[in-house]
Amino acid sequence: xxxxxxxxxxxxxxxxxxxxxxxxxxxxxxxxxxxxxxxxxxxxxxxxxxxxxxxxxxxxxxxxxxxxxxxxxxxxxxxxxxxxxxxxxxxxxxxxxxxxxxxxxxxxxxxxxxxxxxxxxxxxxxxxxxxxxxxxxxxxxxxxxxxxxxxxxxxxxxxxxxxxxxxxxxxxxxxxxxxxxxxxxxxxxxxxxxxxxxxxxxxxxxxxxxxxxxxxxxxxxxxxxxxxxxxxxxxxxxxxxxxxxxxxxxxxxxx
Amino acid sequence: xxxxxxxxxxxxxxxxxxxxxxxxxxxxxxxxxxxxxxxxxxxxxxxxxxxxxxxxxxxxxxxxxxxxxxxxxxxxxxxxxxxxxxxxxxxxxxxxxxxxxxxxxxxxxxxxxxxxxxxxxxxxxxxxxxxxxxxxxxxxxxxxxxxxxxxxxxxxxxxxxxxxxxxxxxxxxxxxxxxxxxxxxxxxxxxxxxxxxxxxxxxxxxxxxxxxxxxxxxxxxxxxxxxxxxxxxxxxxxxxxxxxxxxxxxxxxxx
Numbered sequence: 221x222x223x224x225x226x227x228x229x230x231x232x233x234x235x236x237x238x239x240x241x242x243x244x245x246x247x248x249x250x251x252x253x254x255x256x257x258x259x260x261x262x263x264x265x266x267x268x269x270x271x272x273x274x275x276x277x278x279x280x281x282x283x284x285x286x287x288x289x290x291x292x293x294x295x296x297x298x299x300x301x302x303x304x305x306x307x308x309x310x311x312x313x314x315x316x317x318x319x320x321x322x323x324x325x326x327x328x329x330x331x332x333x334x335x336x337x338x339x340x341x342x343x344x345x346x347x348x349x350x351x352x353x354x355x356x357x358x359x360x361x362x363x364x365x366x367x368x369x370x371x372x373x374x375x376x377x378x379x380x381x382x383x384x385x386x387x388x389x390x391x392x393x394x395x396x397x398x399x400x401x402x403x404x405x406x407x408x409x410x411x412x413x414x415x416x417x418x419x420x421x422x423x424x425x426x427x428x429x430x431x432x433x434x435x436x437x438x439x440x441x442x443x444x445x446x447x448x449x450x451x452x453x454x455x456x457x458x459x460x461x462x463x464x465x466x467x468x469x470x471x472x473x474x475x
Numbered sequence: 476x477x478x479x480x481x482x483x484x485x486x487x488x489x490x491x492x493x494x495x496x497x498x499x500x501x502x503x504x505x506x507x508x509x510x511x512x513x514x515x516x517x518x519x520x521x522x523x524x525x526x527x528x529x530x531x532x533x534x535x536x537x538x539x540x541x542x543x544x545x546x547x548x549x550x551x552x553x554x555x556x557x558x559x560x561x562x563x564x565x566x567x568x569x570x571x572x573x574x575x576x577x578x579x580x581x582x583x584x585x586x587x588x589x590x591x592x593x594x595x596x597x598x599x600x601x602x603x604x605x606x607x608x609x610x611x612x613x614x615x616x617x618x619x620x621x622x623x624x625x626x627x628x629x630x631x632x633x634x635x636x637x638x639x640x641x642x643x644x645x646x647x648x649x650x651x652x653x654x655x656x657x658x659x660x661x662x663x664x665x666x667x668x669x670x671x672x673x674x675x676x677x678x679x680x681x682x683x684x685x686x687x688x689x690x691x692x693x694x695x696x697x698x699x700x701x702x703x704x705x706x707x708x709x710x711x712x713x714x715x716x717x718x719x720x721x722x723x724x725x726x727x728x729x730x
Contacts, residue, residue: 241591243493280724306598308724312606315721319711326713332599336496337591343561344587351567352619353627354609355636363725364607368635372608375634379627381610415569456574458581466570469535469563470618 231335236421254299339384342417347464486590491676511555559592594639595670602719668704
């Protein structure tokens with residue numbers, strides 16, 4: 221039996237309101253109850269009668285359960301992620317909660333609306349580093365063992381994928397990014413291009429283009445997405461304009 | 476010396492106008508000359524005085540050169556991709572043209588504006604299959620050798636990445652998708668979840684959820700993005716509602 225309520229999972233994009241889709245904006249207008257990490261909810265301009273339910277960023281599954289409960293009661297619920305809700309964000313937590321939760325959660329009408337995820341925003345600011353085969357890896361070992369992350373880094377680097385790192389560093393995970401760079405230095409040349417993209421598209425944006433040899437983990441914080449090029453990724457220097465970073469559409473066999 | 480003109484590379488998103496960012500819509504309003512594959516230009520509502528320069532989808536580098544030439548002459552140029560312009564699309568072709576072109580192209584003020592790429596739109600329609608580490612692979616062997624594609628498929632599958640396939644099939648590339656499924660069947664279990672997402676978000680959308688054992692390459696066409704799950708990817712069946720497909724945020728070590 222379908223319940224009266226509805227749950228929509230949206231992504232605000234990287235934080236610049238001009239990078240949120242009209243579809244997401246429309247969902248925000250329709251909803252009555254908003255669940256999310258407080259800084260993402262702060263990006264919304266809510267009307268009187270629209271209710272914020274802010275929570276900490278470590279509480280995804282509890283938040284998902286609260287949102288599903290409200291929707292199963294008949295609420296018009298909006299679950300808010302930054303970026304795209306399907307990339308290391310709330311859409312998976314909602315599905316996981318439905319999978320393991322009470323039957324009434326399976327009757328909630330759930331929609332996921334895509335958004336601009338951080339790696340696309342960072343890539344756009346420097347050119348087209350994701351112009352060829354690439355992967356996205358979360359460096360958080362809260363939910364998977366570190367050895368699995370190292371295995372994926374090695375597999376991706378060896379096969380010539382460009383890589384985007386999410387969740388690179390936090391107070392409770394201070395060493396992971398440095399260790400990831402060390403793993404990659406054993407496989408990729410030191411001149412491999414690395415881009416640190418912090419808060420892309422927002423007023424406090426900071427973009428740094430460097431190399432794997434020089435990449436300094438302390439350049440990153442929780443709001444940073446890092447792109448590590450393949451051996452094909454190139455930097456085009458320009459006069460009076462920032463360089464362009466791109467990965468060519470063609471590739472040779474790497475061995 | 477910076478030239479008078481400007482070149483903006485935009486992505487329309489998957490084709491639903493509500494999934495194009497306001498930033499891209501604003502760039503369209505400002506520009507005078509539009510370069511792109513004809514079906515993508517057809518998505519725009521241009522004013523009198525705004526000029527279409529449509530070309531075939533195989534002609535990226537010629538199109539990039541024509542757009543850069545017009546911008547270097549002082550034009551307000553918009554280069555139009557579907558999806559995100561940085562993912563197997565025009566941003567890399569523009570950078571490549573600048574890299575190898577005349578000096579005056581290096582003086583063009585180039586901006587890339589991100590868009591909703593197909594894999595995010597398809598993922599959203601079924602739940603959160605990209606909820607954990609994933610990669611994007613073009614199956615076109617026009618610009619890279621097929622053996623490199625097989626190497627990447629094997630590396631990604633063995634390391635537990637979810638995969639999204641772009642450019643899966645075309646009249647001139649009829650066998651590649653079937654071969655890719657065969658490669659993966661040697662590594663991944665037959666019950667691995669596969670999603671065919673055609674024209675996500677458009678009126679002619681067609682989504683099919685199947686397994687690797689049953690995946691039929693003829694279910695795909697040029698407008699299809701295919702997501703192949705990892706061994707962790709799950710399907711949640713629901714009564715009276717379509718199933719949810721998701722990859723959990725946590726993972727065990729796969730060996």
